[in-house]
Amino acid sequence: xxxxxxxxxxxxxxxxxxxxxxxxxxxxxxxxxxxxxxxxxxxxxxxxxxxxxxxxxxxxxxxxxxxxxxxxxxxxxxxxxxxxxxxxxxxxxxxxxxxxxxxxxxxxxxxxxxxxxxxxxxxxxxxxxxxxxxxxxxxxxxxxxxxxxxxxxxxxxxxxxxxxxxxxxxxxxxxxxxxxxxxxxxxxxxxxxxxxxxxxxxxxxxxxxxxxxxxxxxxxxxxxxxxxxxxxxxxxxxxxxxxxxxxxxxxxxxxxxxxxxxx
Amino acid sequence: xxxxxxxxxxxxxxxxxxxxxxxxxxxxxxxxxxxxxxxxxxxxxxxxxxxxxxxxxxxxxxxxxxxxxxxxxxxxxxxxxxxxxxxxxxxxxxxxxxxxxxxxxxxxxxxxxxxxxxxxxxxxxxxxxxxxxxxxxxxxxxxxxxxxxxxxxxxxxxxxxxxxxxxxxxxxxxxxxxxxxxxxxxxxxxxxxxxxxxxxxxxxxxxxxxxxxxxxxxxxxxxxxxxxxxxxxxxxxxxxxxxxxxxxxxxxxxxxxxxxxxxxxxxxxxxxxxxxxxxxxxxxxxxxxxxxxxxxxxxxxxxxxxxxxxxxxxxxxxxxxxx
Numbered sequence: 001x002x003x004x005x006x007x008x009x010x011x012x013x014x015x016x017x018x019x020x021x022x023x024x025x026x027x028x029x030x031x032x033x034x035x036x037x038x039x040x041x042x043x044x045x046x047x048x049x050x051x052x053x054x055x056x057x058x059x060x061x062x063x064x065x066x067x068x069x070x071x072x073x074x075x076x077x078x079x080x081x082x083x084x085x086x087x088x089x090x091x092x093x094x095x096x097x098x099x100x101x102x103x104x105x106x107x108x109x110x111x112x113x114x115x116x117x118x119x120x121x122x123x124x125x126x127x128x129x130x131x132x133x134x135x136x137x138x139x140x141x142x143x144x145x146x147x148x149x150x151x152x153x154x155x156x157x158x159x160x161x162x163x164x165x166x167x168x169x170x171x172x173x174x175x176x177x178x179x180x181x182x183x184x185x186x187x188x189x190x191x192x193x194x195x196x197x198x199x200x201x202x203x204x205x206x207x208x209x210x211x212x213x214x215x216x217x218x219x220x221x222x223x224x225x226x227x228x229x230x231x232x233x234x235x236x237x238x239x240x241x242x243x244x245x246x247x248x249x250x251x252x253x254x255x256x257x258x259x260x261x262x263x
Numbered sequence: 264x265x266x267x268x269x270x271x272x273x274x275x276x277x278x279x280x281x282x283x284x285x286x287x288x289x290x291x292x293x294x295x296x297x298x299x300x301x302x303x304x305x306x307x308x309x310x311x312x313x314x315x316x317x318x319x320x321x322x323x324x325x326x327x328x329x330x331x332x333x334x335x336x337x338x339x340x341x342x343x344x345x346x347x348x349x350x351x352x353x354x355x356x357x358x359x360x361x362x363x364x365x366x367x368x369x370x371x372x373x374x375x376x377x378x379x380x381x382x383x384x385x386x387x388x389x390x391x392x393x394x395x396x397x398x399x400x401x402x403x404x405x406x407x408x409x410x411x412x413x414x415x416x417x418x419x420x421x422x423x424x425x426x427x428x429x430x431x432x433x434x435x436x437x438x439x440x441x442x443x444x445x446x447x448x449x450x451x452x453x454x455x456x457x458x459x460x461x462x463x464x465x466x467x468x469x470x471x472x473x474x475x476x477x478x479x480x481x482x483x484x485x486x487x488x489x490x491x492x493x494x495x496x497x498x499x500x501x502x503x504x505x506x507x508x509x510x511x512x513x514x515x516x517x518x519x520x521x522x523x524x525x526x527x528x529x530x531x532x533x534x535x536x537x538x539x540x541x542x543x544x545x546x547x548x549x550x551x552x553x554x555x556x557x558x559x560x561x562x563x564x565x566x567x568x569x570x571x572x573x574x575x576x577x578x579x580x581x582x583x584x585x586x
Contacts, residue, residue, distance in 0.1 A: 067494055093494040095487045103509045113495040115505070164495065 414473025
């Protein structure tokens with residue numbers, strides 16, 4: 001009994017992001033649109049959560065809310081127990097395209113966030129260099145983004161996010177601009193980098209297999225207004241996304257989620 | 264009949280000889296240029312990044328005959344283009360001179376290259392040439408500089424304040440479609456009959472289009488990139504200087520290129536309306552006293568000046584693009 005209590009306490013403490021009954025109503029010339037309604041979600045420290053939903057259900061909107069860029073109409077988003085608007089902590093945001101600045105070299109792109117925060121110290125540079133070296137970009141630091149492959153560019157974008165040591169990573173279909181072949185390998189890359197650096201991440205995608213293969217938990221959303229429909233815990237072992245896809249359990253999960261989405 | 268064919272044969276022979284001579288010359292030139300290009304490569308190589316060295320060596324070893332053939336063709340093409348360009352210029356002036364000498368055109372109305380050279384000599388001797396060139400160049404350059412800088416600043420202000428942008432939009436559009444020459448008389452009254460009025464004229468011609476083009480490059484900046492900057496906690500100033508301004512550098516360069524042409528339009532127009540010196544003044548004065556030599560000379564110098572200034576902007580563009 002006491003042990004159970006302890007466990008509950010532990011999980012409670014471990015919650016990094018808490019979304020409490022968030023609602024969002026868009027105002028436009030044509031009227032009001034309810035985009036999000038009674039959204040509830042808890043994300044544990046170090047957890048990888050995927051969010052899937054029917055297209056146009058407001059997945060990206062949810063990410064903007066979680067990043068604090070988009071203010072909510074009702075409810076609140078807490079990061080480490082503090083309201084997202086008040087927290088000074090950095091939330092890493094990765095977009096559908098890598099959004100690298102073409103006029104900057106790889107190194108200058110990676111330094112962008114630190115420049116903005118005016119934190120370019122030797123310690124930060126060393127950290128950036130260690131990431132660059134670890135993830136195979138050492139020979140490309142002085143190259144311009146257009147000289148890199150799609151997969152490399154996405155890795156640069158990830159490192160640009162990581163050097164700011166984000167509390168949480170928000171990934172908005174970061175692989176959708178890549179061709180299928182690259183997509184699988186970049187997916188592996190990114191997942192292993194995030195695991196290696198012990199980061200918490202929330203991935204938004206319309207690709208069910210991607211969601212299952214990368215995440216510890218898959219959250220299925222309803223149609224607009226978006227709210228959480230079901231959650232699936234994924235226990236396919238501590239292997240890479242590509243290996244997870246080979247697990248026989250994988251297709252079962254896929255079918256379950258597919259049906260859930262279709263309902 | 265026989266004689267005729269003989270004649271033709273002889274003529275053909277002469278032609279063939281000529282062609283052979285020319286091809287020989289071309290070959291010589293090609294050889295020389297090849298040597299030059301080789302030397303150039305030799306000079307450039309050691310400066311390149313050491314990182315590239317391995318790949319470069321690889322490329323060097325594996326240079327195929329097809330590649331060589333391709334490079335040779337490219338070189339040939341370049342030489343051909345340049346020589347034809349020069350040829351057009353030479354033929355144009357030669358034809359002009361020949362037509363003038365044979366009396367096919369009236370020298371009094373059309374002038375001639377030789378007469379232009381004489382006119383340049385005279386103007387230079389009297390010390391007037393450099394003075395007139397300087398006045399026009401000074402006006403054009405100052406107009407160009409002020410219009411570009413001012414236009415850029417206004418674009419920044421309008422980007423910063425989107426309510427102001429919305430308010431001013433119709434005024435900007437109307438000002439853009441207004442023919443600025445219509446303002447000429449007012450400008451003369453306000454700024455006096457002198458250099459100031461001419462520079463204002465040039466600025467007016469350039470500034471609206473500068474504001475519109477630059478502003479357009481600012482507001483079309485990728486929304487996701489701005490979102491990215493915001494997620495990193497960037498201020499509006501940082502978004503402007505680190506993203507929006509460098510993002511619009513291509514548009515800025517094309518504005519510079521447009522302006523470098525427009526500034527001469529504005530300056531010469533201003534000088535037509537009101538001036539005591541400058542190349543525009545020489546053109547007006549020359550046509551009034553029917554000294555077409557003077558008119559042609561001024562136009563030719565104007566061509567050169569505008570070309571040099573344009574070339575300078577192109578150099579800046581290359582530098583910006585390579586950064």
